[in-house]
Amino acid sequence: MVNIFIANLDWSITSEDLQSTFSTFGKVTYAHVVYEKDTKRSKGFGYVEMDTPEEAINAINALNGMEINGRKLDVKIASSKKIERKNNFTSLQKHNVKRNKSRPCRCVH
Numbered sequence: 628m629v630n631i632f633i634a635n636l637d638w639s640i641t642s643e644d645l646q647s648t649f650s651t652f653g654k655v656t657y658a659h660v661v662y663e664k665d666t667k668r669s670k671g672f673g674y675v676e677m678d679t680p681e682e683a684i685n686a687i688n689a690l691n692g693m694e695i696n697g698r699k700l701d702v703k704i705a706s707s708k709k710i711e712r713k714n715n716f717t718s719l720q721k722h723n724v725k726r727n728k729s730r731p732c733r734c735v736h
Contacts, residue, residue, distance in 0.1 A: 628656060628676050628677070628678065629676065629677050629678075629679070629680050629682075629683035629704065630674060630675075630676050630704070630705035631649070631674065631675045631676070631677065631683055631686065631687060631702060631703070631704060631705055632672065632673075632674060632701075632702070632703055632704070632705035632706075633645065633672060633673050633674070633675065633690075633700060633701070633702050634671065634672045634700070634701040634702075635671060635672075635698050635699060635700055635701050636660065636669065636671050636672060636673060636695075636698070636700070637671075637695055637696035637697075637698050638668060638669040638671060639669075639696065640660060640669065640673075640695070640696075641660055642658050642659050642660045642673065643658075644660075645658040645659070645660060645673055645675055646658035646675075648690070649675045649677065649686050649690075652677070652682050652683075652685045652686035652689065653677055653678055653679060653681075653682025653683075653685070653686070654677065654678035654679075654682065655675055655676070655677055655678075656676045656677065656678060657674070657675065657676035658673070658674070658675045658676075659673055659674050659675075660672075660673040661673055661674075674705060683704070686702070687702050687703060687704070690702045691703065
């Protein structure tokens with residue numbers, strides 16, 4: 628199974644739309660648009676899980692950069708949360724080593 632991250636989605640796109648679009652490239656085992664808890668409005672990104680790497684690569688190559696409702700899709704292999712957390716922690720560690728700790732950090736992370 629291969630997880631795909633789709634960003635810059637139009638807010639009207641649904642999980643069913645993702646399922647339908649990606650299924651033209653192979654078996655979709657999971658499709659989900661992420662919504663805000665309070666407003667139930669799309670956050671503009673989602674995830675699709677495809678059965679094989681070949682199907683996922685074909686879908687990514689075909690859909691990345693495609694314009695839908697005036698927005699260019701950003702489609703790529705999803706990175707694991709464990710790797711993201713490690714990278715964020717590492718960059719924060721490096722930042723804390725470099726800055727003067729007697730003054731508060733005013734950077735945006």
